[in-house]
Amino acid sequence: MNQTSIHRNVATQHADEIYHHTPFILKQLAATLSTSKSITPEDKKNPLKKYITHSHEVSAWLPNTSCFSPDELKSDLGSEEGEVLLFYCYCDLEDPQWICAWQTTLCQHLHLTGNIGIATEGINETLGGSKLTTRLYVEAMVSCPLFKDYLCKEDFKTSRGGAHCFPELHVGVFEEIMPMWISPNKISYKKPGIHLSPDEFHKEVEKFLSQPDQK
Secondary structure (H helix, E strand, O other): OHHHHHHHHHHHHHHHHHHHHHHEEEEHHHHHOOOOOOHHHHHHOOOHHHHHHOOOOOOHHHOOOOOOOOOHHOOOOOOOOOOOEEEEEEEEOOOHHHHHHHHHHHHHHHOOOOEEEEEEEEEEEEEEEOOOHHHHHHHHHHHHOOOOOOHHHHOOOEEEEHHOOOOOEEEEEOOOOOOOOOOOOOOOOOOOOOOHHHHHHHHHHHHHHHOHOOO
16 A cells, blocks of 8 residues: 555544544644744744645545435435625735645545635635535535634634536635736735725715816
8 A cells, every 4th residue: 555545544534533633742842843943034933834734635624424325415405595705805825736636636535516715824625515514615625724813713704505507616816816917025914904884985086086187
């Protein structure tokens, strides 16, 4: 049995044990990294990022579905209607290619279809599947150390639908997660503008339109 097969077998057959021991292992790793002289200031911000993305096969971060039948995972019709899942999250992702590989494997594992855009500035997705598989997907996202500080279950919006709403699964790495055609190096979510209330916004619009060159 090759290494990939071993990882896959462990991920599918021993997910509960992995889930139980992971917090302790990650705490040990964080403690080890925090005392290492080779750590850079950027590493200290989130010492788990490189550990997760470079030391683990993507299969190690898949939910255990062994207790569900293939029909339960694939069914978004019948007695329990499926749903469409929507969310986006701005956060630093140092290795979007690894996230892309993980998301592709995760969605295929859960029979989800739709579109996912990934960039160094975050992730944006619209996915369809059964209510079971979308729930498993959300749980996988909020439990992943890369996202758990940024996401909660309430961030995921749902609507009626299912996997049948999208013919295929498309996961890709892009410059932006929201197409504004402006490089994140020029305008970043880290430097937001001044928040305006609706009344303040309308006053600013009226002020702008009242200028002579806008008539």
